[in-house]
Amino acid sequence: MTAPETEVSAVAAAAPATGADAPPRGRRTWRRLRADRAAMAALAAVAALVAVAAAAPLLCALEGQDPTTFHSDLLDSARGGVPYGALGGVSGDHWLGVEPGTGRDVFARIVYGARVSLGVALGATALELLVGVALGLGAGFGGRRADAVLSRLTDLSLALPSFLLALALMAIVPQSMPRPLLLACVIVALNWGNVARLTRNQTLSLRSREYVDAARLSGARPARIAVREILPGLAAPLLVLGALKVPLNMVIEAGLSFLGAGVRPPTPSWGQMLSSATTWFRADPAYVAVPGLLLFTTLLAFAVLADGVRKAVDPRWSDRS
DSSP states (O other): OOHHHHHHHHHTTSSTTTTTSSSHHHHHHHHHHHHHHHHHHHHHHHHHHHHHHHTTHHHHHTTOOOOSSSOOEEEEEGGGGGEESSSSTEEEEEEEETTTTTTTTHHHHHHHHHHHHHHHHHHHHHHHHHHHHHHOOOOOOHHHHHHHHHHHHHHHHSOOOOHHHHHHHHSSOOSOOOOOHHHHOOOOOOOOOOHHHHHHHHHHHTTTSSHHHHHHTOOOHHHHHHHIIIHHHHHHHHHHHHHHHHHHHHHHHHHHHHOOOOOOOOOOHHHHHHHHTHHHHHHHHHHHHHHHHHHHHHHHHHHOOOOOOOHOOOOOHHHOO
């Protein structure tokens, strides 16, 4: 579940080169990103997903359905609960058909499920960056003892069998705790290590720069130097790592929900829909295809966008283009 070490190495390449003490300017980075057609298409897809998730209540109101109402009259009991009609019962009232066995509207569950899947992924990514940056700065800028303790803690986090621990934690936590919040917290607790390691390595490199030495000689406190001088230099690699972590966290959420350790019904989730679809893929292939294709497209869009961001913030890439 933890991102591979090669991912952190690739992200580290996005840090400013030795000859460029300041991070890439926003306009220059945006110009490079805008020139990448694949990245812009991926950005448009991600923006559309965020808009759909934000407008889920409005979209369901336009359709006239909700994600929890059962429509048993639309199911063929003689065939075990398969929806009447083609493509899972697609109609003017149910734009993507209904769920087999329950009759709940698939479109409503998809758009509300996007809220859960995307919300957990974005929330977990933001918290991972916050925790990882704080601990990484402490290790890289806090002296030998702090570096030794925090580095060993980071190594321990990276060595843990994260997915198995996530399953165990999700099973023992009380049911009263909101599952999306719990999912985000579990993902953060087990996946902050690579952010901390990247931050620590980049901090060790940046703290020897001339502008950091100048700030130190001027009497600035270590905390001020870390925030005002070191953090801006970390923006580029952390931006790339954050873009890579969003799809990774979506996969984790989908996997946990698929195994029954994520959000619980009636709260919709794409992973939960895929889990229930495994028993219906022969009788109703459309029910498997809709959440599966959406999850695949979303992960592909985030991956392409992350690659485009890496190219935009990497000065060595701009030299090649």
